Amino acid sequence: MRLIKSQIERRDGSGFATLLPEEPEDMWHAYNLIRPADLLRASAIRRVTTESATGSTSSTRVHTTLTLRVTSVDFDAGASELHVSGKVAEENKYVKLGGFHTLDLELNRNFTLEKAEGWDSVALDIVREATDQRKKAEVWAVVMGTGIGNICLVTENQTILRQRVESMMPKKRYDGSGKLEAAQDKFFSTLLTTLLTHLDLTIQPPKPLLLASSDFTASAFQAYIKRTAINTANKPLQSLLPAIIIAHSSSAHVHALADVLKSPAVLQKLSNTKYARESSLMDRLEELLRKDDGRAWYGPREVERAVEKGAVGRGGGALLISNALFRSQKIEERRRWVGLVDRVKEVEGGEVRVLSSLHESGKRLESLGNVAAILTFPLEDLDEEDEGDGDGGVDGTRVEGEGEDVSDIV
Amino acid sequence: MSHRRAKGIEYDDDEVADYSDEYAEDTQKQQGMYCSLRKLSPEDQVRMHEGKAQVKKALGSSYSVSDKEIEEALWHYYYDVSKSVSYLKNLRPPQQPKKPKQASRFDQAANSAASTQKRKPDATGTHFSFVSARDFFKDTPWLQLPDHRRGNITLEPVVPRLRLLGGSSKPSSKLAALAAARKKKEEEKRAAAMPAIDTSAQQQLPDRAISLLDRLGSRASGESNTEKNAHLSAPSGHVSEKFQPRSYPVRPRKEPSSSRPEEPKETATPAPEPTKLEPLPDIKAEPSTFARIMVGAHPSSHGIHNRSKEGSFFSIPYADDPEFTKRNPFTGPSPDDVVVNAQSKGVKSDKQKAKPKEAERITNGISHVDHGKSTLMGRLLYDLKVIDQRSLDKLRKEADAIGKSSFALAWVMDQTSEERSRGVTVDIATNSFETEKTRFTILDAPGHRDFIPNMIAGASQADFAILVVDAGTNSFESGLKGQTKEHALLVRSMGVQRLIVAVNKMDMVSWSEGRFQEISQQMSAFLTSAGFQPKNVTFVPCSGLTGGNVVNPPPEGTMLWYTGQTLVQELDASETTKRAIEQPLRLSIFDIFRGGVTNPLSVAGRIAAGSLQVGDQVLVMPSGEKATIKGIEIDNGAADWAVAGQMVTLHLTDIDPVHLRYGDVLCSPSNPIKNVKSFTAKILAFEHVLPMSVEVHQGRLNVAATVSRLVAVLDKSTGEVTKKKPRAVQPGAVARVVVELENAIPLEGRVILRAGGSTVAAGLIESSS
Structure with missing residues (x-):
């Protein structure tokens, strides 16, 4: 993403920014920036129906620039497309004020965003991060097992499952194994064909391809690619061979990728420092939770209390928060989390990490209630006051759960 | 042995010439003529005399046999006293005709064949029972139908059925003996190929099933016939029953036999004997051996009690034609009857199966x-x-x-x-x-x-x-x-x-x-x-x-x-564990494969609960597709049913293979297993359990999931809640957690939770949704 122009007041955050998305990943940033009630101006294609004097109608498609007051944002992770719907806020010759329109943000077309609530620190951080022009790490990964392959694209902020290839593999039978090898070759051929529809081999050097499996499938697949490349004298495929990394995963599920990406050998190749830091923080958090000494907490209310008590400060305090919380439809909700982030960052001096909900580390955090904190000193019983009052989404469901449990025990 | 072959059955040349006269003649008269005309050489006379004395001695007074008959028998058995005796005993059965006959038929046939070989052709004395042209040509290919069809499809004779009249069961004709010998030769050949099945069969079967054996044997084709072989070797009650219901079909034509010789442990469960009607006095003579061979096993010859009903009906050859029987679809038991019958039987056997x-x-x-x-x-x-x-x-x-x-x-x-x-x-x-x-x-x-x-x-x-x-x-x-x-x-x-x-x-x-x-x-x-x-x-x-x-x-x-x-x-x-036979069917698919041309789709697995049998419809979860069980195999042998605890291979039909995956559950459509998207489970933690990504394992099933909530830590022995909403579950602790699955799968009972390549907990599903 490139920042074309911006006029933002430092004091109250009012003003606008014009941005140019350049790659699919930028749509993800845009999705995190654009909130309901914001003003968005972008080019649009609108079908205009005109009625002639005689009453006959004709419709034409026109390119125009529309300004919308956003009502909802929809992100398609698989295709990296962002659909923004809203009411027309500025009339022009094709559309009337108040008419509805859905914009599909396009690559390489400017859009201008004016935040209704002003640009807060989190939004500015997103812009800063998105407009960082350093080369982005992007890796293709296939997490595979016997008869199953998950083709994923791992970017700095997302892990996108592009396609899953499944094939029925015969199990070991008493009468020999000839069929097994034939079936594996067939599976590999399907997997490779599918993979090649996603990979762009014209880019030189090709992006790294990570093959991970818990058994020998990954290395067998590498051997298969090699064989195929040589047998078919496929030059682009041959150029891919040095880019292949073999790794060990705990299973064939996508979430096993978290462990794979964490391993030093892979990290070195991927040079994704942001992810490395996030995942080491997550590991530390889990380790502390295991020790159960009151130095790690998760869940919205617990973390808020810990911050109130000044435990997430300088000297190792860290707040881990998923960007899913900032995408809340409620303005108060977003304010609550932005306030928390600002407090930790500016007042307490702790480290704040906004984790992408589409990335593996963010997914780990998601099960912990999307927010967690590592404290500088142990705090006990942060959760006790919750008993009974049951406010907040997560707590509420917990209480419900307990009700039904009593009957289960009996 | 002779290798002269005419079509189907061998004849001596001059015998053929004699046919035309002989058909017309009365059988008894002919036999008399034969005896009187026969001229014995001096040595023969001596041997005949000695033999006769021995036979008389052996027979004792309980059998009233004429000298002529003894001579006749000795002649045919080439002065073999013991054979003649056993034959004569059969001729005049005191009370139970079945038993003494049993072992002797083959011997008779072989022996008489041997004797005919040695005798000069001019000494023929063949006598046939009355045979119509139709019956005569019955073994020509256009009517030689597969036996199982003939037996399986029954009908009430619309036209009186052509029947064999009179004739004696004596191996009196050289021709018949020859034919019998040939049959036996085939039989022996086959026996060599399938020794285990045949020996047991020969012991069990009454001799009148020989022709059935022969005909089955002649088209024995290895494995594809296993089902038939099972019938073949089933207790005699079965075989005869299979051919019985000519008169009026009240019984299912195909009762799956629960006993298979390949699996000795199962023969212990006897097949229920068909309900026998009160046998009426048999006033008609058996058809002659020749007639039986020529015509094939006449149904009525297999059930004494049946014959009296049919009386002197005559069967029409085309009644055996499958096309003919198809016209009357209600002759056989309805498919429902077959299932109900088999079910009642399966349940019965289940209980017997529980023997240690x-x-x-x-x-x-x-x-x-x-x-x-x-x-x-x-x-x-x-x-x-x-x-x-x-x-x-x-x-x-x-x-x-x-x-x-x-x-x-x-x-x-x-x-x-x-x-x-x-x-x-x-x-x-x-x-x-x-x-x-x-x-x-x-x-x-x-x-x-x-x-x-x-x-x-x-x-x-x-x-x-x-x-x-x-x-x-x-x-x-x-x-x-x-x-x-x-x-x-x-x-x-x-x-x-x-x-x-x-x-x-x-x-x-x-x-x-x-x-x-x-x-x-x-x-x-x-x-x-x-x-x-x-x-x-x-x-x-x-x-x-x-x-x-x-x-x-x-x-x-x-x-x-x-x-x-x-x-x-x-x-x-070690002791056997208890099986959940009475519960609804659950079978987790362990293996799926193409079993061959006849069984294009087979699945294997262990029946966790319930029972199943051939013809059952099963539901495959999570796809929710139905399939029909075409065949069951246990330890590479066909079976008609299987119960909980057994490892089985099922041949399925009526389902597309794409609906089947490893770990899918076969269940009964009336009591299906639920597809589960999330569940609450009591877990025993082996490692720290946090709200985290896990894999849920059950059998071959393996699905990504998330521990979404830690509900409570429980007391290990009492199961009471010791701490609500724990932040983490310590290793060795028992806790209640909520697990959400990535996609809905059929789950019940015990599950294993794994994460990061190690087992974190084992759980028991308490409730699911």
Whole structure:
């Protein structure tokens, strides 16, 4: 993403920014920036129906620039497309004020965003991060097992499952194994064909391809690619061979990728420092939770209390928060989390990490209630006051759960 | 023996010339003529005289037989007294005609054939019963229909059925004897091919089923006929019943027989005898042998009680034509009747099956990697003669070729090239063996941590486990930290209670008692903490590589201190677990394969609960598609039904293979298993459990999931809540958690939760949605 122009007041955050998305990943940033009630101006294609004097109608498609007051944002992770719907806020010759329109943000077309609530620190951080022009790490990964392959694209902020290839593999039978090898070759051929529809081999050097499996499938697949490349004298495929990394995963599920990406050998190749830091923080958090000494907490209310008590400060305090919380439809909700982030960052001096909900580390955090904190000193019983009052989404469901449990025990 | 062949049946040339006259003649008269015209040579006369005296003596006074008949018999049996006697006894049966006849028919036929050979052709005295042209040509190809069709489809004779009249059952005609001999020759040929089935069949069947045997035999075509063979060798009541219902079809034509000769344990369950009508006095003579051979087994000749009903009806040949019988679709029992009938029978057999003697047990060999499971399993199979020397020698040679000679026994179980080249078991291997008491199915589980999902798949099928530990220094200790521990916990949490700890590689520590005791102590302590009851755990020192104390006792003088049993004796001593036969059907698919042209889609697995039978409709979950069971195989033999606890192969029809995956559950459509998207489970944590991503395992099922909520920590013994909403569940604690699955799958009962390549918890599903 490139920042074309911006006029933002430092004091109250009012003003606008014009941005140019350049790659699919930028749509993800845009999705995190654009909130309901914001003003968005972008080019649009609108079908205009005109009625002639005689009453006959004709419709034409026109390119125009529309300004919308956003009502909802929809992100398609698989295709990296962002659909923004809203009411027309500025009339022009094709559309009337108040008419509805859905914009599909396009690559390489400017859009201008004016935040209704002003640009807060989190939004500015997103812009800063998105407009960082350093080369982005992007890796293709296939997490595979016997008869199953998950083709994923791992970017700095997302892990996108592009396609899953499944094939029925015969199990070991008493009468020999000839069929097994034939079936594996067939599976590999399907997997490779599918993979090649996603990979762009014209880019030189090709992006790294990570093959991970818990058994020998990954290395067998590498051997298969090699064989195929040589047998078919496929030059682009041959150029891919040095880019292949073999790794060990705990299973064939996508979430096993978290462990794979964490391993030093892979990290070195991927040079994704942001992810490395996030995942080491997550590991530390889990380790502390295991020790159960009151130095790690998760869940919205617990973390808020810990911050109130000044435990997430300088000297190792860290707040881990998923960007899913900032995408809340409620303005108060977003304010609550932005306030928390600002407090930790500016007042307490702790480290704040906004984790992408589409990335593996963010997914780990998601099960912990999307927010967690590592404290500088142990705090006990942060959760006790919750008993009974049951406010907040997560707590509420917990209480419900307990009700039904009593009957289960009996 | 003669090799002259006319079409179908051999005739002596001059006999053929005689036919025209003979047909017209009255049989009895002809026989008389034959006797009076016969001229015996002096030697013959002497022998005849001696023979007659002997026969009379043998027969005693209870049989009233005329001299003429004796002479006749002796002549035919070429002066063989004993045969003549038995024949004559049959001729005038005192009360029960079945028994004495039984063994003699073949002999008669063979003997008479021999005698005809030696006799001169001019001495013929063939006499036929009255045969119409239609019957005469009945064995010509256009009417020679497959036997099972003839028997299976029954109808009420619309037109009086053509029937054989009179005739004696004597082997009086040379021609008939010749034909019979030929049949017998075929029979013998076939018997050589299928000795086991035939000998039992010959003993069981009454002689009148010979023609049936012959005709079945003539089109015997190996395996495709197995079902028929099962019928063939079924108790006599069955066979005769199969051909019975000519008069009016009240009984189902196809009652699946529950007894199969291939599986001796099952023959113990007798097939219910068909309800017999009160036999009426048989006033008609049996058709002659010749007539029977020419016409084929006449239905009425198989059931005495039936004949009286049919009276003197005449069958029309075309009534046997399948096209003809198709016109009357209501002659057979309705498909529903067949199912109902089979069901009532299945339930009956189920109960009998529960006898301990017939128990079938499934054993799972587990351990840390390289502790020698596969080798021990291979040894077990080899010493119990499941694997022959030749196959093992071949494996040895192959193993030597790549410098891994000690792997030869392991290769019995490790069959894929990947497993062999890497020297580790990857997937479960199944094999079965039998001891005097029990038949075992043995599963060889992979020990390597990467293949634990496969091990879980195997262990979920097991009744009990053999935990193999390496007695070698360090190996045992490293195993206890590694998969020995994990596997023991896994099998325990999957409900396996009985465990045999095979302390393997004892030969490497020179059969030391100290080492064995040390390991036993450490393991007992650990296993007790893992929840095994000490009385259910046995320790057996052995060596898989040398075979000591596996099947055979340890080598002389090596293990004097050990007084216990060998591994196989221990296996035998273990008790059978209870089966959930009465519950609705649950079968987790362990394997899917193409069984061949006749069975394009087969699945294998162990029936966890309930029973199933051929013709049943089953529901496949999660796809929700229905399939019909076309056939059932147990231990490579066809069966009509199967019950909980058995490993079965099912041949399915009416379903597209895309709806089937490993781990899918077959269940009864009336009592389907639910597809679960999230569940609450009581778990026993092996490691720290946080709200996190896990994999849920059950059998072959393996699905990504998230522990979304930790509801409470429970007291281990009472199950009461000790702490609500814990932040983390400590290892060893029992807790209640909510797990959300990535996609809906059929789940019930016990599950295993794994994360990051290790088992974090085992759980029992309490409620699901």
